[in-house]
Amino acid sequence: MGAGHDHGHAHVPTGGTATAAYRGRLRVALSITLTVMVVEIVGGVLADSLALVADAAHMATDALGLGMALLAIHVASRPPTGNRTFGYARAEILAALANCVLLLGVGGYVLYEAIQRFITPAGTAGGLTVVFGVIGLVANMISLTLLMRGQKDSLNVRGAFLEVAADALGSLAVIISAVVVLTTGWEAADPIASLVIGLMIVPRTWKLLRETLDVLLEAAPKDVDMAEVRAHILALEGVEDVHDLHAWTITSGMPVLSAHVVVSSDALNAIGHEKMLHELQGCLGDHFDVEHCTFQLEPRGHAEHEARLCH
Numbered sequence: 001m002g003a004g005h006d007h008g009h010a011h012v013p014t015g016g017t018a019t020a021a022y023r024g025r026l027r028v029a030l031s032i033t034l035t036v037m038v039v040e041i042v043g044g045v046l047a048d049s050l051a052l053v054a055d056a057a058h059m060a061t062d063a064l065g066l067g068m069a070l071l072a073i074h075v076a077s078r079p080p081t082g083n084r085t086f087g088y089a090r091a092e093i094l095a096a097l098a099n100c101v102l103l104l105g106v107g108g109y110v111l112y113e114a115i116q117r118f119i120t121p122a123g124t125a126g127g128l129t130v131v132f133g134v135i136g137l138v139a140n141m142i143s144l145t146l147l148m149r150g151q152k153d154s155l156n157v158r159g160a161f162l163e164v165a166a167d168a169l170g171s172l173a174v175i176i177s178a179v180v181v182l183t184t185g186w187e188a189a190d191p192i193a194s195l196v197i198g199l200m201i202v203p204r205t206w207k208l209l210r211e212t213l214d215v216l217l218e219a220a221p222k223d224v225d226m227a228e229v230r231a232h233i234l235a236l237e238g239v240e241d242v243h244d245l246h247a248w249t250i251t252s253g254m255p256v257l258s259a260h261v262v263v264s265s266d267a268l269n270a271i272g273h274e275k276m277l278h279e280l281q282g283c284l285g286d287h288f289d290v291e292h293c294t295f296q297l298e299p300r301g302h303a304e305h306e307a308r309l310c311h
Contacts, residue, residue: 036136037060089251090216103205
């Protein structure tokens, strides 16, 4: 009576993963980021502004992150094979993990340099810093607009969106510190702005890291309450029990669920396997965002004969 069934999509959606739909927007954001990064490096050197150089360094990590995301899309779009039945979809998650490690390193470096600037102050050309800071802010706002929609669908795009959002705040901090230097001559405003930029990097990176590790550790999707899933399955007529219930995420936009469902013989004889499987799929499809589901229907007592390694 055991039967596997799937009413969901193929392992890899048509056209690639959820991130693939935003490939063009990521390319434009990458081009903007690289351009502004070069401009800010030049401006930071000319103005001797640590805040501007720190923001440029942060944009360099964003550019690398966007580049890794684009490369991961290319790899993840490769078709499944006999050994890799889900293809290379996890490449996007690995890229997000690498991006987290990189951001934490840069955040630590920026904080270190800011502290050093407090110990050994240096003059800052406030006027040039304002000009380059405004250029960075405008560019970041354009990139934010491009990535706004995709950040809800993809972990990679969300990471890029959060990076650009922090960049925008960083550019704003650069502008404010430069204005303070120009109007008051208080040079400490520049390293303080650098500290703000560094502190903005760590919390958002930590959040992205947690989400990435949840996927790699095959935790249930955050919008799927497993207790509710179990309750919905048990509420179906004829269902006596459910065990080995698992839900995980292959990559952004690709949640998967499997379960062993104990069904009474009377119910199976009355409605049949096919109808019961359709009811299970419909039950989950109506209440949870999980389309790729696999169910094994089994009689009472069958679980006792299953090998422990199959649980």
